[in-house]
Amino acid sequence: MSNKDTPFAFGCRLLAFFLCCCATTVSATDCPASHTRERVEVAYVYDGDTVKLTDGRHLRFIGIDTPEIGHHGQVNQALATQARSFLDHLLNAHNRILNLQPGGEEHDHYGRLLAHAFLEDGSNVAVRLLDAGLATTLVIPPNLWSIDCYQQHENDARVARRGLWSLPAYQPQNSATLHRDTEGFHIVHGRVTDIRHTRYTVWLELDGTFMARVSTKDLTNFKPGYLDALTGKNVEVRGLIKTSHNGLAVTVRHPAALRVLATEASPRP
Secondary structure, X not given: OOOOOOHHHHHHHHXXXXXXXXXXXXXXXXXXXXXXXXXXXXXXXXEOOEEEEOOOOEEEEOOEEOOOOOOOOOOOOOOHHXXXXXXXXXXXXXXXXXXXXXXXXXXXXOXXXXXXXXXXXXXXXXXXXXXXXXXXXXXXXXXXXXXHHHHHHHHHHHHHOOHHHHOHHHOOEXXXXXXXXXXXXXXXXXXXXXXXXXXXXXXXXXXXXXXXXXXXXXXXXXXXXXXXHHOOOEEEEEEEEEEEOOEEEEEOOOHHHEEEOOOOOOOOO
């Protein structure tokens, strides 16, 4: 959303994009379902990636993350209300019915149902949100189905600077210039200066006070030697940044959140 956009104008552009999407047919590049196991009806939309079903269950979409609606006095994250409205309009246009494809892990630690969701016309809800630039990919093992397909849709929206990808906070930032109070989702570029192994964690230290942590239980998701070979290389790390006693840290559970850059990491002032 540009600085000149009003919420109404941005909403109109989103609706136009949504109507255009509705006219398309589902193809292999749209991440179609490999199978679905359950047909459900949505009663309420909490935000862009979480809904309440008419049977009372809470459903969290696999493979994506959308901006959070603020609770208990907290402010909404950027474009959170637009993501929720987009999903609500999408559901209304398809009788609020979803067909669900479960993941390898079917519930999260909150007890929410985890699944890929598809509309009555077969289109993938996650893809619709990614195409609109209202979601980022999120890979949490063992739910790895269609991660490459989802990533391609995110990349397309990112190149076109749609939605979230038009905002400064979603542009790559250099690890050496990150503010100490940085938090939330960010994409960070930097050079790996050191790798430390502890009993439970592998720590990748980047320029500045930024670290990526990989739990030893998640090492099975990486090729042997992949992390140790990153020393001295410029990488892109993505995820939720949190403050640690040594600086800023992000947890990486899968190679999709950590890739080697072909060129030197470009600093961000």
